[in-house]
Amino acid sequence: xxxxxxxxxxxxxxxxxxxxxxxxxxxxxxxxxxxxxxxxxxxxxxxxxxxxxxxxxxxxxxxxxxxxxxxxxxxxxxxxxxxxxxxxxxxxxxxxxxxxxxxxxxxxxxxxxxxxxxxxxxxxxxxxxxxxxxxxxxxxxx
Numbered sequence: 638x639x640x641x642x643x644x645x646x647x648x649x650x651x652x653x654x655x656x657x658x659x660x661x662x663x664x665x666x667x668x669x670x671x672x673x674x675x676x677x678x679x680x681x682x683x684x685x686x687x688x689x690x691x692x693x694x695x696x697x698x699x700x701x702x703x704x705x706x707x708x709x710x711x712x713x714x715x716x717x718x719x720x721x722x723x724x725x726x727x728x729x730x731x732x733x734x735x736x737x738x739x740x741x742x743x744x745x746x747x748x749x750x751x752x753x754x755x756x757x758x759x760x761x762x763x764x765x766x767x768x769x770x771x772x773x774x775x776x777x778x779x
């Protein structure tokens with residue numbers, strides 16, 4: 638049996654001192670960004686990865702592109718284009734995930750696309766990571 642507790646930590650600077658209190662005993666980290674917001678994507682490496690690496694160095698990571706429904710939203714694509722922007726591509730997400738040592742997923746909570754896939758992947762990663770920790774606790778004497 639697996640017990641799953643999700644903590645959605647606030648990204649605002651006001652919570653920078655409180656957020657580290659949620660990291661101890663974390664089994665998996667989901668670093669999320671909105672595929673329609675470039676600053677959200679750049680914050681993965683500039684802000685979130687250093688913090689996560691500091692507090693959860695050997696914890697499995699999933700990089701999750703959210704708002705997947707925008708890939709089909711011509712209005713949003715047009716709006717972004719009008720200000721010289723574009724959606725983050727799946728390839729960009731996969732490349733960043735590779736660079737930071739994470740698995741990559743995309744989902745849409747609005748349309749319930751791949752949400753279960755992300756939760757299942759997080760659960761598998763957490764269990765696998767916990768098994769490695771458990772295995773390291775035992776002493777082998779030859």
